[in-house]
Amino acid sequence: xxVLTQPPSASGTPGQRVTISCSGSSSNIGSNAVSWYQQLxxxxxxxxxxxxxxxxxGVPDRFSGSKSGTSASLTIxxxxxxxxxxxxxxxxxxxxxxxxxxxxxxxxxxx
Amino acid sequence: QLQLQxxxxxxxxxxxxxxxxxxxxxxxxxxxxxxxxxxxxxxxKGLEWIGTIYYGGSTYYNxxxxxxxxxxxxxxxxxxxxxxSSVTAADTAIYYCGRHYHDSTVYYSYFDYWGQGxxxxxxx
Numbered sequence: 001x002x003v004l005t006q007p008p009s010a011s012g013t014p015g016q017r018v019t020i021s022c023s024g025s026s027s028n029i030g031s032n033a034v035s036w037y038q039q040l041x042x043x044x045x046x047x048x049x050x051x052x053x054x055x056x057x058g059v060p061d062r063f064s065g066s067k068s069g070t071s072a073s074l075t076i077x078x079x080x081x082x083x084x085x086x087x088x089x090x091x092x093x094x095x096x097x098x099x100x101x102x103x104x105x106x107x108x109x110x111x
Numbered sequence: 112q113l114q115l116q117x118x119x120x121x122x123x124x125x126x127x128x129x130x131x132x133x134x135x136x137x138x139x140x141x142x143x144x145x146x147x148x149x150x151x152x153x154x155x156k157g158l159e160w161i162g163t164i165y166y167g168g169s170t171y172y173n174x175x176x177x178x179x180x181x182x183x184x185x186x187x188x189x190x191x192x193x194x195x196s197s198v199t200a201a202d203t204a205i206y207y208c209g210r211h212y213h214d215s216t217v218y219y220s221y222f223d224y225w226g227q228g229x230x231x232x233x234x235x
Contacts, residue, residue, distance in 0.1 A: 035221035037158075044207055044228050045150075045158065050221040086141060088158055092213070092220035096174050100148070100160040100211075100220060 001030060004103035006071055006088050011109040012079045020106045022072040022089035032092040034072040036065055037102075039086040048087070049074060076108070084110045113138040115226035123202075125235045128173030129195040134224060140189045142167045146211040147191045148222065149182060151204040163211045166192055168184075170187050200232045205230050 005023040012018040022034065036049035049054050049065035050071065062078045072091075076083055089103035119131035133147070140147060146161035152195055162172040164182045172180050178196070184191040195202060209222040 006117060032218040032220060037222075045222075046225070047223050049225070050212075051219050056223065058234075079228040090158075090160075090221070092218070098171055098215075099173055100158060100171075101159040101164065102150075105157040 002104045003089065003093065003101045006103040006106045008087060008104070009109065010105045011111055012076075012077055013111045014081060016079050017077075018076045018079050018108060020081045020087055020089075022062075022074070022100075022103050022106070024068060024070050024072070024091060025108045028070075028091045029067065030091040031094050032069040034065065034067050034089055034091050036063075037088045037090065038083075041085070045088065064078045074076065079110055081110050084108060086098055113210065113224045115210065115224055116208060117226045117229040119229065119231070121200055121230060122232050122234055125199055125233055126197055129193070129198050129202060129231055129233075131193045131206055131208075131229065131231070133191050133192070135189045136209075140191065141186050144212070146171075146213045147184065148209055148211040148227075149193045150207045150209060150222070151202075152207070152228075153201075153204045156203050161193065161195075161206075165211065171226060200233050200235065203231065203233045221228075 033051045037045040038048045040044040052067040053065045093101045114136045125182045140207040142218045146163045149161040162182045164170045208226045210224040213220045
């Protein structure tokens with residue numbers, strides 16, 4: 001039921017830059033801010049980026065977010081082994097009475 | 112530090128009603144700034160938003176689940192709850208509660224605190 005599309009997987013070696021895309025539509029990303037969540041194996045999701053490009057306290061600055069039109073992206077600069085996790089984008093969608101939609105998720109592997 | 116903790120049966124029979132509660136500690140559920148929501152994740156799959164409630168009682172529900180979902184809040188217990196009726200095996204999932212910052216005037220919406228999650232299995 002996800003209306004935000006992400007690549008199923010991404011990978012890189014330690015120190016590399018990895019970018020994850022998130023494609024939506026005018027009713028979600030095109031109209032509202034994007035957030036990103038990191039889910040480590042066996043753990044609950046954790047807010048990584050909010051309001052398109054803001055990092056909560058404690059999130060390393062190697063994580064950055066951007067948005068353009070109906071798409072968004074998350075970049076990990078200087079990939080580290082502990083970044084191996086699932087990543088989800090999300091946004092409010094103005095269709096119907098409003099709903100919160102998640103992306104399909106991207107598994108990041110550190111080679 | 113805000114903490115959220117889900118509680119409820121880990122096993123529910125098919126066609127019955129799933130009931131979970133989320134207890135908020137370290138902060139008030141009656142905050143004017145935040146909503147409170149439920150998200151689920153079937154084993155090995157992605158995240159699905161179920162619904163969100165404001166302490167005053169206003170709600171948003173996922174249209175795909177709306178006919179079966181009720182979310183309520185009990186400010187005296189600093190808790191909010193989820194009821195999902197007529198469950199099937201497809202409702203087997205880890206259920207998370209979370210604090211939902213939602214401001215439609217500036218188009219911001221995100222979950223900044225999450226519970227650890229609780230696995231609910233629907234049995235036949």
